[in-house]
Amino acid sequence: MLSIDQLRVLDAIDRCASFAEAAHELHRVPSAVSYAVRQAEEEAGFPIFDRSARKASFTPAGYRLLEEGRRLLRESARLDALAAQLATGWEPELHVVVDGVLPMGPVLRAYPSFADPTVPTRLRVDVEYKQGVLRRFADASADLMLLIGFDPGEDTEAFELFELAPLRMVLVAAPGSGQAPGTGLELAVRDSSPGVDGRSFSGGREVAWLPDFHSKRTALLEGVGFGWLPEHLVTDDLAHGRLAPVEAEVAEWTYAPVVARRASVPLGKGAALFLRHLGVDGVRPEVV
Amino acid sequence: MLSIDQLRVLDAIDRCASFAEAAHELHRVPSAVSYAVRQAEEEAGFPIFDRSARKASFTPAGYRLLEEGRRLLRESARLDALAAQLATGWEPELHVVVDGVLPMGPVLRAYPSFADPTVPTRLRVDVEYKQGVLRRFADASADLMLLIGFDPGEDTEAFELFELAPLRMVLVAAPGSGQAPGTGLELAVRDSSPGVDGRSFSGGREVAWLPDFHSKRTALLEGVGFGWLPEHLVTDDLAHGRLAPVEAEVAEWTYAPVVARRASVPLGKGAALFLRHLGVDGVRPEVV
DNA sequence: AGCATGGTTCAAGCATATCGAACATTCGCT
DNA sequence: AGCGAATGTTCGATATGCTTGAACCATGCT
Numbered sequence: 001m002l003s004i005d006q007l008r009v010l011d012a013i014d015r016c017a018s019f020a021e022a023a024h025e026l027h028r029v030p031s032a033v034s035y036a037v038r039q040a041e042e043e044a045g046f047p048i049f050d051r052s053a054r055k056a057s058f059t060p061a062g063y064r065l066l067e068e069g070r071r072l073l074r075e076s077a078r079l080d081a082l083a084a085q086l087a088t089g090w091e092p093e094l095h096v097v098v099d100g101v102l103p104m105g106p107v108l109r110a111y112p113s114f115a116d117p118t119v120p121t122r123l124r125v126d127v128e129y130k131q132g133v134l135r136r137f138a139d140a141s142a143d144l145m146l147l148i149g150f151d152p153g154e155d156t157e158a159f160e161l162f163e164l165a166p167l168r169m170v171l172v173a174a175p176g177s178g179q180a181p182g183t184g185l186e187l188a189v190r191d192s193s194p195g196v197d198g199r200s201f202s203g204g205r206e207v208a209w210l211p212d213f214h215s216k217r218t219a220l221l222e223g224v225g226f227g228w229l230p231e232h233l234v235t236d237d238l239a240h241g242r243l244a245p246v247e248a249e250v251a252e253w254t255y256a257p258v259v260a261r262r263a264s265v266p267l268g269k270g271a272a273l274f275l276r277h278l279g280v281d282g283v284r285p286e287v288v
Numbered sequence: 289m290l291s292i293d294q295l296r297v298l299d300a301i302d303r304c305a306s307f308a309e310a311a312h313e314l315h316r317v318p319s320a321v322s323y324a325v326r327q328a329e330e331e332a333g334f335p336i337f338d339r340s341a342r343k344a345s346f347t348p349a350g351y352r353l354l355e356e357g358r359r360l361l362r363e364s365a366r367l368d369a370l371a372a373q374l375a376t377g378w379e380p381e382l383h384v385v386v387d388g389v390l391p392m393g394p395v396l397r398a399y400p401s402f403a404d405p406t407v408p409t410r411l412r413v414d415v416e417y418k419q420g421v422l423r424r425f426a427d428a429s430a431d432l433m434l435l436i437g438f439d440p441g442e443d444t445e446a447f448e449l450f451e452l453a454p455l456r457m458v459l460v461a462a463p464g465s466g467q468a469p470g471t472g473l474e475l476a477v478r479d480s481s482p483g484v485d486g487r488s489f490s491g492g493r494e495v496a497w498l499p500d501f502h503s504k505r506t507a508l509l510e511g512v513g514f515g516w517l518p519e520h521l522v523t524d525d526l527a528h529g530r531l532a533p534v535e536a537e538v539a540e541w542t543y544a545p546v547v548a549r550r551a552s553v554p555l556g557k558g559a560a561l562f563l564r565h566l567g568v569d570g571v572r573p574e575v576v
Numbered sequence: 577a578g579c580a581t582g583g584t585t586c587a588a589g590c591a592t593a594t595c596g597a598a599c600a601t602t603c604g605c606t
Numbered sequence: 607a608g609c610g611a612a613t614g615t616t617c618g619a620t621a622t623g624c625t626t627g628a629a630c631c632a633t634g635c636t
Contacts, residue, residue, distance in 0.1 A: 001368045004292060019614060032594055034615060039593095045375030054602045054613065064380035064408075068370055072363045080289045080331075082356055087333030092352035120352075308582060320625055322584060327624095342633045343582065 004076050006040040007069040009033055010048065014066055019056060085120045089285050091268035093122045095142035100127045100189070100212055102146055102167060102257055103232045110277035114270070121270030129212065132192030143262075143271055146278075148255040157263060162280040164257040168231040171251040175244040177223035187216050187227035228253070292364050294328040295357040297321055298336065302354055307344060373408045377573050379556035381410045383430040387421045388477070388500055390434055390455060390545055391520045398565035402558070409558030417500065420480030431550075431559055434566075436543040445551060450568040452545040456519040459539040463532040465511035473513035475504050516541070 012022035013033070023033040041048050048062030058066065086092060094114075098107055107125060114123035128136045137145040148167060152159045173179035190209040208225060210216045217233050219225065226246050237243040245251050259278060261267065266286040275283045300310035301321070311321040329336050336350030346354065374380060382402070386395055395413060402411035416424045425433040436455060440447045461467035478497040496513060498504045505521050507513065514534050525531040533539055547566060549559065554574040563571045 001292070001364060002371060004289070018612090020612075028593095029595055030614065031596080031616080035593075038615095044371040046371075051614080056614070060380045061374040065367070065371055065374065068367055072360065072367055075360045075363050076289060079353070079356055079360055083290060083332040083334075083353055086349040086353065092348045306582070307584095317626055318583070319585080319627080323624075326584095339583080 002040060002043050002065075002069065004072065006036055006043070007066070007073055009036040010040060010062075010066045011070060011073060013037070014058065014063075082120050089266075089269045090120045091143070091270045092120065093124060094144070094268070094270040094274060095124045095126070095140060096274065097126045097128055097133050097137045097140070097142045097145040097147075099133045099145075099147040099257070100129045100192075101148060101169075101230045102164075103230070106278050107146070110274050113273055113277065119270070119273070121268070121273075123270075123274070127212075129189050129192040135193040137260075143265070143268075144259055144274065145261075146257060146259045148257045150258055150260055152260075159260045160263050160267075161258045161260050162275060162278075162283075164259060164278060164280075167255045167257050169228045169253045169255065170231055170234060170238075171226065171228055171246045171248055172220060172234055172238070172243045173226035173246045174221060174223035175241060177226075179223065179226040180246050181226070181248050185225035187219050187225040189213055189216055290328060290331050290353075290357065292360065294324055294331070295354070295361055297324040298328060298350075298354045299358060299361060301325070302346065302351075370408050377554070377557045378408045379431070379558045380408065381412060382432070382556070382558040382562060383412045383414070383428060384562065385414045385416055385421050385425045385428070385430045385433040385435075387433075387435040387545070388415045388417045388480075389436060389457075389518045390452075391518070394566050395434070398562050401561055401565065407558070407561070409556070409561075411558075411562070415500075417477050417480040423481040425548075431553070431556075432547055432562065433549075434545060434547045436545045438546055438548055440548075447548045448551050448555075449546045449548050450563060450566075450571075452547060452566060452568075455543045455545050457516045457541045457543065458519055458522060458526075459514065459516055459534045459536055460508060460522055460526070460531045461514035461534050462509060462511035463529060465514075467511065467514040468534050469514070469536050475507050475513040475515035477501055477504055 009022065009026065012025050013019060016022040016025055019033050019037070020030050023030040026033065037049060044062075044065060046061055047059055048065060049056040050059050096107070098104070104127075111123060113119060114121060126136055126140070126142070133145055133147045134150075136142065146164065150161070152161075173184070178184060186207045188207050188209055190211055208219070210219060213229060213233060216227060217229055217237070220227060220229065221237065221242055234243055238245070259275065259280065261271065267283065269285045272283045272285040297310065297314065300313050301307060304310040304313055307321050307325070308318050311318040314321065325337065332350075332353060334349055335347055336353060337344040338347050384395070386392070392415075399411060401407060402409060414424055414428070414430070421433055421435045422438075424430065434452065438449070440449075461472070466472065474495045476495050476497055478499055496507070498507060501517065501521060504515060505517055505525070508515060508517065509525065509530055517531075522531055526533070547563065547568065549555065555571065557573040560571045560573040
């Protein structure tokens with residue numbers, strides 16, 4: 001089959017409009033170019049140049065072959081660029097697991113950067129809830145996780161943590177619904193980890209388990225029960241009186257969310273880019 | 289840069305799931321495969337395989353490289369297929385010049401065939417009028433021309449002609465417009481050849497020159513004058529009484545349109561395909 | 577332990593791309 | 607016309623590098 005090198009020669013000849021010039025550009029001797037062309041014609045099965053005149057010129061079919069061949073050359077350049085990037089610390093994929101309580105805005109705003117063709121890293125985001133975050137992070141050996149109340153336990157060395165903006169949780173219900181601790185139904189988001197049974201945390205009280213925070217908010221708006229929601233989901237509802245704080249001993253709680261990564265794997269450029277989008281600064285990708 | 293051959297090796301390894309199997313498929317010895325992989329890794333600048341385990345497996349970056357590299361392989365196969373077709377008598381471009389009097393339907397219906405990716409020939413159609421057809425055919429050294437009243441003159445050997453369906457011309461005008469030879473304005477389509485002055489054929493009578501037959505039909509419908517039109521453009525108008533035949537000695541004329549090609553250049557597969565669309569049968573492309 | 581499997585290393589041989597020089601051809605200039 | 611410059615080709619020599627086969631190492635299975 002036609003080789004990339006042969007196409008490169010044809011391309012140079014077309015741009016330089018001469019075998020000799022092309023040879024010069026390619027840092028080869030004219031006979032080498034002539035040889036390469038002959039090889040290409042052998043492969044193609046038809047003459048690529050019309051040599052009847054003093055200056056060789058492309059045959060129509062030859063030129064068509066070059067036109068199409070340039071696609072191959074572009075593809076080849078693309079691939080080499082990709083290889084160069086992968087070699088200098090860009091991960092092929094960045095897998096991030098996010099706790100669904102957290103605001104998705106900053107995460108979603110990172111997407112355009114990763115859609116840029118000059119960024120080889122593919123971004124994959126999974127949203128999980130509660131224990132499901134850690135579970136997914138471990139099972140899929142993801143690169144980063146954004147979560148609240150993370151305790152590395154004994155192997156504090158195993159993770160590097162970056163602090164994110166604090167996350168306020170508020171205990172709310174629809175005003176006039178009479179939903180409150182003791183008198184109503186508590187709404188909670190179900191743990192997305194398949195092994196964990198939601199009920200195990202119910203503590204004996206009546207609890208309704210919901211699949212995510214958006215369902216939970218909808219249920220709260222409907223006056224189905226009372227429950228905790230992250231503040232960013234309810235500021236609007238509180239302002240418009242669609243939801244109201246519930247009277248309780250503890251009706252507000254602030255978490256310090258973190259993004260965690262395994263200390264054992266080097267921090268790639270894709271991860272660094274992502275972290276920068278989250279407002280984490282001072283991240284230096286480790287050069288491999 | 290990474291060569292097509294190296295990618296082919298990586299691809300085989302992935303499909304066969306083993307260096308040894310891949311070597312077998314590629315009809316090479318295992319060490320050759322190992323060598324090629326090492327070369328590829330050298331080029332890439334990072335390890336493509338994880339050799340820590342018994343069986344070598346792709347690194348994430350290595351697999352990503354292969355995924356993208358397969359695009360190159362597809363492109364390469366495409367190009368080789370194109371070369372094979374160009375070598376076996378498919379022209380890179382088929383340039384057809386059509387006289388605007390003729391119905392375009394059969395010509396336009398050929399387009400889908402040439403849009404087929406398995407047909408490498410690009411179809412280019414130019415519409416001209418009167419002498420403009422011959423002129424364009426000669427100037428652009430087109431491959432085929434569809435025209436009426438073609439006389440090869442002395443060098444009847446220089447062209448091969450194929451007959452097309454007869455073309456009836458009718459002399460028409462808007463009914464009640466009073467437009468007729470002697471009493472009205474004759475409408476004629478201007479010769480599209482830039483050198484030819486339309487007036488040279490006017491014969492002293494009053495003649496209005498129009499750019500094409502669709503304009504001419506519109507002018508006739510408006511009652512601007514009388515004139516000849518190909519039947520296929522006016523059957524509907526005649527049926528609905530928007531136009532009517534004009535009283536004259538000769539109010540109808542039938543041409544025998546032909547498609548002509550130079551006998552000196554071999555008939556390509558693209559041309560043969562096009563001719564088949566025109567209903568010309570028994571065309572055999574000359575194998576080059 | 578022994579063997580099969582999967583991959584690597586190494587030296588040798590062979591193919592092939594490159595080079596340099598000599599040659600043909602055409603164009604342009606004097 | 608005649609000469610020189612430029613273009614592309616041919617050809618033998620050379621060197622690079624691909625391929626091979628055999629020996630070698632590691633791992634997993636019986």
